[in-house]
Amino acid sequence: MKGYERYDEVLDAQQLLLSLIDLARQRGAHPDKLLKGTKLFSSDLSKKNLAKNGLTCSANTLLTVIENCSKLVQGNEISFLLGKRYFPSQLGLLGQALMNCRHLGDMLRLCQCFQLDCFPLMNLQLKHYNKNSYLIFQSAVGKLTKNQQVFITEFMLSALLGAIKYRCGVLPQLTMHLDYPEVQHIEQYHVHLNMKANVNLHFDQQICMFTIASEQLYLPFNDSAMSLKTIALEQISQIDTRPYPISFIQQITNYLNQEILEKDDLSQEGCAQHFGYSSATLKRKLASHQLNYQGIIDAIRSQQAIFQLIVCQHSNEKIAGDLYFNDVSNFRKAFKRWTGMTPNTMREQHCFN
Template identity: 35%
Template structure:
């Protein structure tokens, strides 16, 4: 999970930490995670009306199950490559200051102290994704050679390890760029030129071409669809 924020909202984006699995597995884990979120929110009396969910896949055939068990605002992605998208949980910033039901200050303090240690307990892909997102935010080098050197591998060894984890360097770059582009487009309101610059594309045409490969839509069409189903 990584966090992004706008002036009014916090967005939590979830990716797989260990390996890239098949679509059915990803959808099951996504449904499980959202179900747990709803259960915890109900238990802690968190108003579900203040939480929005964006599922990283098209509307499923069994959507009536969502309607029956997920009493919050949600919508589905129209992206053609679900493996590049992530589950997004969005809520207003005021929710962070809400006093939870039966909250325990001592217990909260205990878990906060554990955070520095938890930051290092990450999966192989999770660690790489953290590096790529950080580099992209700094608009620094995200080449295969840079990544291999950062991890202490040769490029050939890194390619083999990524294959064992069900992915490739190019797919991880696509995931990083696609998710960042969608967030900047839909949540921050950036235009194509600014997004292309943030993602280190040489020009707008290359960015638009890549965006359509990732999602099956141009940025303007994607934004239109996202606004319509929201």
């Protein structure tokens, strides 16, 4: 099965693009200025065109509009509002299926399976350790600018927290690590996410990660109906003939995770062969996401190392062994190259936080 790429015109434009443009317009931005650089005009998004064949757009179009929006609209409120209004009304049938999931964990799994329909710009990875669950965010469409990264993370957080609050009634205890420096508009985090810096919100981390107690994640909802969920999912599979449910980058990440785990072949040729491409095609595809093969492997390994270091609090020897480094000094060097600091420095910083 093929995964969707940055320039594939497969995203449902109505869901994110139109809501985003609407919100920005209500705050005084001109739609054509928001669409600058996308080769689209606001008239292309009119109802007449939508009626013909549900409008689609590429992830790159959405990213361009997000970048324009961050520059044109004052206040940094839009990402939060977009997220808050996302669930369940913006998701159509999938929203109905999500509403009838057994627990939050079930909802997350559905989000992962229907990545394209739910959160097309981010990969979600769930890890468990001790009594906590950790949801790790990574870009699904290649390299992002800082504005895009902040916007998408805020949107995801706002949507996830909105959904949790909607289904659980109250917000449980949560912690958030963000991989960008502290923002100017911290008040939006206070009000929309109910998170405070240095209490349950940590900026300037090397990992973008959301922590929730596992118990809370699997706490069953009383009002979910399994049959309604099944019907909704069946209807989706009938209507939705799009062949790309998850992103190409997510597929590669999954494949590499498996290979690293099995200590198998990590060569670019092997990976290309697995996906049925030539090595040059794979390289070109990655380049269109502004990524390279070694960079992806490094990113996966560094995320694993950081997770083991700050969450599991493993020793350097243990992490080096788990990641198949020959010795600890090699691991320290690689870690320094990935993150700009030694494992010990990061450990100290994290304890300090």
